[in-house]
Amino acid sequence: MKPDADNRDLQTPERFRILLKEHGMDLPVEANAESLRLSARTDRKTIPNRICIQPLEGYDSLDDGSPSDLVYRRYRRFAHSGAGIVWFESAAVAEDGKSNPHQMMLSSDHISGFHALLAEMDRICLEEYGYTHYKVLQLTHSGRVSRGSEWNRRPVAARRRASDPDGLIPASDERIFRLIDEMVEHAVMAWKAGFDAVDIKACHGYFLSELLGAYERNGEFGGALENRMRALLCMIDRIRKRTDGELGLAVRLNAYDSAPYPDGRGLKREGDRLSPDLSETVEICRMLRDRGVGIIDISASQPRQPLFLDAADETTKPYVGAFDLICAVREIRKQVPGVLFVCSGLSQFRQFGPAVGAGGIRDGWFDLAGFGRQALAYPGFVQIALAGECLDPDRCCVLCGSCFRLMDPGLSAAGCVVRDPDPYAVLYRENVAGRRN
Numbered sequence: 001m002k003p004d005a006d007n008r009d010l011q012t013p014e015r016f017r018i019l020l021k022e023h024g025m026d027l028p029v030e031a032n033a034e035s036l037r038l039s040a041r042t043d044r045k046t047i048p049n050r051i052c053i054q055p056l057e058g059y060d061s062l063d064d065g066s067p068s069d070l071v072y073r074r075y076r077r078f079a080h081s082g083a084g085i086v087w088f089e090s091a092a093v094a095e096d097g098k099s100n101p102h103q104m105m106l107s108s109d110h111i112s113g114f115h116a117l118l119a120e121m122d123r124i125c126l127e128e129y130g131y132t133h134y135k136v137l138q139l140t141h142s143g144r145v146s147r148g149s150e151w152n153r154r155p156v157a158a159r160r161r162a163s164d165p166d167g168l169i170p171a172s173d174e175r176i177f178r179l180i181d182e183m184v185e186h187a188v189m190a191w192k193a194g195f196d197a198v199d200i201k202a203c204h205g206y207f208l209s210e211l212l213g214a215y216e217r218n219g220e221f222g223g224a225l226e227n228r229m230r231a232l233l234c235m236i237d238r239i240r241k242r243t244d245g246e247l248g249l250a251v252r253l254n255a256y257d258s259a260p261y262p263d264g265r266g267l268k269r270e271g272d273r274l275s276p277d278l279s280e281t282v283e284i285c286r287m288l289r290d291r292g293v294g295i296i297d298i299s300a301s302q303p304r305q306p307l308f309l310d311a312a313d314e315t316t317k318p319y320v321g322a323f324d325l326i327c328a329v330r331e332i333r334k335q336v337p338g339v340l341f342v343c344s345g346l347s348q349f350r351q352f353g354p355a356v357g358a359g360g361i362r363d364g365w366f367d368l369a370g371f372g373r374q375a376l377a378y379p380g381f382v383q384i385a386l387a388g389e390c391l392d393p394d395r396c397c398v399l400c401g402s403c404f405r406l407m408d409p410g411l412s413a414a415g416c417v418v419r420d421p422d423p424y425a426v427l428y429r430e431n432v433a434g435r436r437n
C-alpha cells in the first residue's frame with residue numbers, strides 16, 4: 001500500500017490501521033466513537049466526554065498577564081468545540097518564570113478577568129451542548145528558558161548541564177521554597193477564578209521538569225527521587241489544604257526527556273540507540289496518584305521527533321514519534337491504575353486522530369484523547385469526532401510547524417497560520433517570512 005503524502009486515499013480508519021501495522025505500528029484505531037462520548041469522573045466532577053484540548057500558549061496575553069482579545073478569541077473557539085477538557089495554556093507563577101512577556105499570568109488584581117472568560121465559556125458550551133467543559137489551568141515556572149520583558153534570556157536553571165556556561169548558577173534551595181509558595185498562591189487564585197483544576201507543569205524541560213531529572217544536584221531537591229519530587233509533592237499537599245480539597249490536581253509530565261541520564265530522565269542508551277526506560281516515570285505517577293492527583297497528561301520533550309522507532313519511509317514518518325509516546329502512555333497506565341491518563345500527540349494522525357483516540361480509550365491505552373494543533377486548526381473537529389464522522393482533510397492540521405515558528409522568542413502571537421489565516425497568516429508574513437527576506 002502506498003498512499004499519498006497526506007493519506008487522503010486511505011479513506012477509512014481501518015485502512016489507516018492496516019498501513020500502520022504493516023510498518024510495525026500496531027495501534028488500536030476505531031471508527032466507532034462510542035468511547036470518545038463516555039463521560040469520566042474526577043474529584044467529584046464530571047468530564048463530559050473524552051476529548052481534551054491540550055494547553056496551547058498564544059504568547060498574546062496583556063502585559064499584566066490577563067486575557068487579551070486574542071486570548072478571548074482562542075478560548076471562545078475552544079468553548080464552541082464542546083471538548084470534555086479545555087486545558088488552559090501555561091501561566092507563569094512568577095515574573096522571573098515567564099517564557100515571554102506576553103505569557104498568561106494570574107494576579108490578585110485581575111482574577112475577575114479570568115472569571116469572566118470562564119463564565120463565557122460555560123455559557124457557550126451549556127447553550128450549545130447542555131454541559132460545561134472541565135477546565136484546567138497549567139501553572140509553570142519556565143526555568144532555563146525564562147525571559148525578561150525585553151525578550152532577554154534570564155535562565156533560572158534547576159541544575160547544571162555539561163553544556164552550560166560557567167556563569168550559570170542553578171536556583172538555590174531558598175528559591176525553590178519560594179517557588180512552592182508562588183505555585184500555591186497561584187493555584188488558590190485559579191480556584192477563585194473558577195478553574196476546576198490546576199496542572200503543576202512538569203514537562204517539556206521547564207523548571208519542575210528539569211528538577212525531576214536533577215540527579216546531580218545537592219541539597220533538599222536533588223539526588224534521590226524523593227528529593228527530586230519534594231517540591232512537586234509539597235505543592236500538591238499545600239494546594240489541597242488551601243483549597244479544602246475542592247480544586248482538582250493534574251500534572252503534565254514527560255514520559256521521557258529528549259536526552260538520556262544525566263541530562264534527562266526516562267531514556268536509556270542501547271549501543272547507539274536511545275529507548276524509553278519508564279521505570280522512574282511509573283514511580284513518579286504512583287507517587288502523584290497516592291497524593292491525590294486525579295489526571296496525568298503524558299507528553300515528552302519532543303513528541304514530534306522519532307527517538308526510537310525508525311521511520312520506514314516518508315509515508316509513515318509523521319507517525320513514529322506519536323506512536324512511541326502513545327505506547328509509553330499505555331505502559332504507564334497499565335502499571336498505575338486509579339488515575340486518568342491523557343495522551344499527547346494525536347494531531348499527528350490528522351483526520352484519523354479521533355479514531356486513534358477512540359481505539360486507545362476502548363482498549364485501555366489511555367483515558368482521554370489529547371489534541372493540540374488540531375484544536376488550533378479545526379476546533380469544530382470535536383463534534384465531528386464525537387458523532388463518529390470522518391474529519392475533512394482539507395480542514396485538518398497539516399503539521400507544517402508554522403505555529404511553532406510564530407512562537408520564536410520576540411516574534412508574534414501564535415495560532416494556526418494555515419487554517420486560521422486571519423490573523424495568523426498575516427502575523428506570519430509580518431514576523432516570520434518578513435524576517436527571512
Ligand SMILES: Cc1cc2nc3c(=O)[nH]c(=O)nc-3n(C[C@H](O)[C@H](O)[C@H](O)COP(=O)(O)O)c2cc1C
Pocket residue numbers: 054055056057058088089090138203204252299303344345346347348370371372373374403404407414415
Ligand atoms: C502553539 C503551541 C503552543 C503550545 N503551548 C503549550 C503550553 O502552553 N503548554 C504545554 O504543555 N504544551 C504546549 N504545547 C504543546 C501541545 O500541548 C502538544 O503537546 C503538542 O502540540 C503535541 O500535540 P499535537 O500533536 O496534538 O499538536 C504547545 C504547542 C503549540 C503548537
Ligand code: SF4
Pocket residue numbers: 373374376377396397398399400401402403404415416417418419
Ligand atoms: S500552523 Fe501548521 S502545524 Fe500549526 S496548527 Fe496550523 S496547520 Fe498545524
